[in-house]
Amino acid sequence: MKAVDDSSVPLLDVIRSLAFVGDLAMGQPTDHSPRAAWITGQLAHESGASKAACSRAMAVALLRWSGCTANAPEFAQLFGDDVSGRKALLAMQSSGSSFRSGTRNKGSAFLSLSRIHCEVSGDIAGQLGLDDDTEFALRHLFESQDGTGAPDGLRGDQVPMAVYMASLAGDLDIFNRLYGFDQACRLIGERAEVLYPRELADVVLAHARQWLAALDNDPTLSGACSLDANFADRTTSLEILADVIDLKLPWMTGYSRQVAQLARNAARQLGLDEMRQQRLYRAALIHGMGRASVPNMVWDTPGRLAESSWERVRLAPYWTGRAARQIGSLAGEAEVASYAYERPDGSGYFREAKDANFPVEGRILAAAAALVALRAARPWREAYSEAAAGDMLKAEAAAGRYDLDAVRALVDKPRSTTAKSSATPSAGLLSEREREILRWISLGASNKQVAQKLSISPSTVRTHVESVFRKLDCSTRAAATLKATQLGLL
Template sequence: MGQHDPRLAELLCALSVSLDLAMAQPPEKSIRSCLVATRLADRLGVADKRTIYYATLLRHLGCTATTHEELYLLGPRAAELRPLAERTDSSSRKESLNYLRHVGKGTGIRRFQYVARTMAAGEADLLRAVCEVGSMLAERLGLGPATSEALYQNLERWDGKGTPKGLAGSEIHIATRVAEVATQAVIVGGETLQKRAGGWLDPEIVAAYDDSLVADLDEIDVWQATLDAEPQPWSTTQDLDELARTFAYFVDLKSPYLFGHSTGVAILADEAARLLHLEEAERATLRRAALLHDLGRVAVPTAVWERPGPLRRADWEQVRLHPYQAERILARSPVLEPIAVLAALHHERLDGSGYPRHAKGGELSTAARILAAADCYQALTQDRPHRSAHSPQGAAELILGQAAAGRLDGRCVKAVLAAAGQQVPGRRMSRPAGLTEREIDVLRLLARGSSNADIARELVVSRRTAEHHVQHIYGKIGVSTRAGAALFAMQHGLFTQ
């Protein structure tokens, strides 16, 4: 491995911080769990440490897939329940009731509605979606079938009471079993592990654990220790664009309003950069920054992004910080640092009215100006909770108005509009997985959470016909959850066509 070659672990350790934020956990929780898992693997003499390493580090890769549904079921403070959910033993009546006591908290009389929804619906479908999407994203990262399988089994239990398949004992991948023990050790400590051995957790792995495995975590450089623990360190031959695209999907799954946003911005920004003759290296940095520009969104509760009315002061403060959060996540890796600096500028404006830095014209490179224009145009052409999507022509008028007012760069705006003119919605393209045009329409609605009845009304067909379409779509694309359908649609650009 060359001296300056990037290590995959270095890139993924940096990006794993976004998983921690999405789970409302402290930064480096995933890294700590990964380090403990590799130490456990050494004690157990497990040969495939690489799968354990990545399956633990990326354990929550599918966690954005269900935030929209969680908001509906659990209430506006759903994000705050995630740390509690992660340490709740679902087979314990006492722990399950304690979790239920927090559902809908702070919503007054509406709390009974959220509790009733949660009790009626349960969380099996949500958990299955998390596993399915995590596995699909791991496959995109090229981490191998073992890691994808381990993530798909992420929520199985030793006693067979888990999901998505109800596997038990050694039927569960060893990497999944080790990752669960390591993660719980970091969250709740060794004493609780002993109580859960033989039920939630593999008793043999719990027996191999003692607190010496976590005793030094507050004293050492956990980041460096986790990099040093990477089995057979190797430089990544994976296209950095593909890694960035995978995490763009991870971010955009957070809300149906965001589906395809990051990839759409990247397409516009890259083509605009070509039209403006940016150097290839700067164009590549811009393209990757566009894919990752909204990584900080995961730190903001979905209730904020989906608020139908004006943002409250506290909400707005969180929104203003999401570019900063993206920069802090990406800057942890020297390879991603140039991308971090650019990504953080996507809401800045030439007149200093942007955020979070209030940077002005002279501080904004051409690439930063392109990114701001592309982000603005793409957002205008998508539905938002407080408005419907603007037509391409309407969005063009609005973004040109921003340029005339001195907030966006006129030359960059024109380049973005030229790029968008080559992507007129409705043009015919080859369709993936043999899907028909009507099935594409159904897939878009399905991915956004529409029921069969909703789809039937929207497309003016019978409910039975809608159900028939949905069954065929799931069969053709090889997924079984709404979140999986949404990820498939984003991967094939079906929200940006």
């Protein structure tokens, strides 16, 4: 039997999970990326691409939106509702990039948002162990045929063919769904030689009706993926998915890892066998998948939510549970994860499940998630001390809102809450001051706020931030956070 802390899972299941989270964050149906990946595979094959190139293009299509949790805070600043803002951009009937058109009056937003998204997408590819060509494509997702794209203004043959193919497939799926087949073809024709090469667009237009009919007649085709053979026997760490989920809200940096560690320790103390401990640990890592469907402005709201906002929050664990339909070996974990906000007295969501219908793993997860949240600062309050958080959770358990045994296992005999790092940190990589500043900026603090907290000048903070970025080989806060978390520096 594998060790209980083994978080290695099939690589393709993590890629599919990232696609699911990306579709939620983009305001798209949760089968959008799988459908686009299938169409991409057909397009690559019809274009005479090699088997390896076909697989690469499909992987790019599945991971196209993997970086969108990284720039959610910036999208929220620009659009208010980051999810609806992205959805509106993708729906724009423009002859060029709807992303560029939709941000035209917002300064350098197109470039800065693209840079964050692409840098994180490329880093994800690197951490998943994908090849250099796939990583390069994901670092240039918003480049275009005419050179007006981002982040580097590549044009023509400089842009990876996989980027063009994924873009075409995504446009076909979205425009056909929203505006019908004829209008979808017209829009793709208008974008040819602007966003993608004419010859590729012509291949899509020649086969689009056939491909869409095949998908509509048998939706399971989008699950059939030539990547299965290419990625067979390849695994990756599930922590990368947890870290990408947490990027959406800076103040949740490291949250999923901490919940997973606490939940597993409590399960061990309660006598659950190793298989159940491992399932719970993995479920805790992914329990925030559905959070991507809810705008940041809702999560950042202090106090009581409006009823419409509350309904969106209630659906977050529902979407986590729905992920089980798409992510293969993680289906059982996704089901457990969907209980993260249920309460034994029936006051939780989304099921309003009561004790008899509430698996013990779900009860432990719910209590662990609440305890980590209480111990951490939020935009509207300071963190509670360990003692205060424990007392509050015990009081809630006494009132029937959490499992009392689970709470006691979490609070009375706490074990290490340090999240397992997927890589051994290099002790000398960052200085202590650099790590301290990185911790603050990873939680969303501006340079000015960090300067005030540490009683140093903003210019000193800026110098340290530049040094951190240089040492971590990145240029954005989100990428630095993701890399530092993977290295165990946060």
